[in-house]
């Protein structure tokens with residue numbers, strides 16, 4: 001079961017990325033350090049639904 005997710009920047013709250021995840025392996029909300037093009041730096045991005 002793969003599911004589409006949206007990754008939101010925790011600092012500016014912009015939704016910068018879409019991704020896929022395996023719901024069975026990672027039932028919790030994932031966090032990833034990604035590049036935010038609006039702030040032009042790497043920030044933590046969290047899964048939103």
Ligand SMILES: [Zn+2]
Pocket residue numbers: 009010011012013014036038039043
């Ligand atoms: Zn940002």
